[in-house]
Amino acid sequence: MPDDIKKYLFDLNNADFLSVFDEFSDGVIVSDPNGIIVYYNDAMSRIDELNREDVILRSVTEVYDLTPDNSVILQCIAKRIPIIDQPNFYRTHMGKFANTVHSVFPVFNKQQMVGAICFVRDYNMLVNTIAAMPVPDQNARFNDSAITFDSIIGEDPVFKDAIRSARMASQTPSPVMLFGETGTGKELFARAIHNHSARNNQKFTPVNCAAIPENLLEGILFGTSKGAFTGSVNKAGLFERTSKGTIFLDEVNSMPVGLQAKILRIVQENKVRRVGALKETEIDLKIISSINRDPRITIAEGTLRSDLFYRLGVVFIHIVPLRQRLGDLDILVAHFIRKHNILLSKQVRSISDNVLELFRIYNWPGNVRELEHVIEGAMNIVGDGNTIRMNHLQSHFSNWSIRSRSNEAAPAPAFMHTPAQNFQPPEASPAPEVPQPDLKKQEADNEKEILTRVMARHGGNISQSAKALGISRQLLYYKIKKFKIDRSQFS
Structure with missing residues (x-):
């Protein structure tokens, strides 16, 4: 080999490529062979809405709500082969959702793998950069600030009332x-409430209370003061940083009860005190919260404080599940096909009659989000076809018969069918009404039996069992604890 080429290769091997990645418009993550993140560029920080210092030297599964089975980085490391243009919908442990395309490559030094490098492109950025695509108002379609009430798809009367x-x-x-x-x-x-309000030019901060570890949640929400604990620094929490804007506390009923009392004080006094601090800071917030279970039951079980419910539920809005508004299936399917035709560069026009019939009898435990994921998954393998057929549904409906009827939710309480503005919160005393003990026990026994049967089928694997049941991993963990199911019996 000529000396000038040897010199070039030597210089190339010792070049500082990371400084180049600093300027990438795509997100870049570099991990070691154990999945520990050692590099994380500014573009990735914007996609995830996380600070570099909160990510570096943490494992992929600590930063993201992922497992070795569904993390493309860990899959690449395990298989030692590249994974190219993999669509990925994920959530960070801070509650931020991202819809992205990942390409991951194993990195070798001679024959030894020394890590992996992952390039991440956000779908929103894809839409904004493909300027030649003849799609009207394409930025508005995928811009969170453009989400309005007109963006919410549905003609069901109860849904329109919400x-x-x-x-x-x-x-x-x-x-x-x-x-x-x-x-x-x-x-x-x-997001539509925020964008329709006078605060629409201010920050909107979503917080998934179920996804953030309990020992971190207080510091994240309230902020920290230097010296409060080992390694703590002066840092504003999400309440302070969102002041003048809107904060969305998703699944607030999963928040520790002790922390709920502190949230109540913020709502009442519009002041926040950082962990370890003496001084209070005034804030001005529109607070939107959500719960995913009947408030009467959560209050009776002690997982939701009744006084916090009264304060946060001044306006109480019930969003009906998809199985109760199946008349909207046609327009929802058409909407998601249009959306993913753009994102995936497809020309799909319809779904077959057999698929539509299956959609109508399926129970949709994951609701509209599950419907979109089914459509997106099918469109990834439809090829050049223009119709989604049964063979494009992959294995999603392999257990549909169990999930569609056996696991069907109990009839909704009467208050769910009343207009939202007429809802009357449960009285603190006497205790809120709960189902009769014998009926409640029978429902619990049935639910435990289904959980046990599905977990046994999957050898106790949490990710596979949750997928088969159509629920989140966090909810499955909760139910295992609730029903005192011993996972060791399945291994």
């Missing part, structure tokens, strides 16, 4: 509580 209530509530400073199952669109409602 939209009307939310629209009116957006014009007042009063707290709003959204009640709906996982996947019904609570964050979409929250």
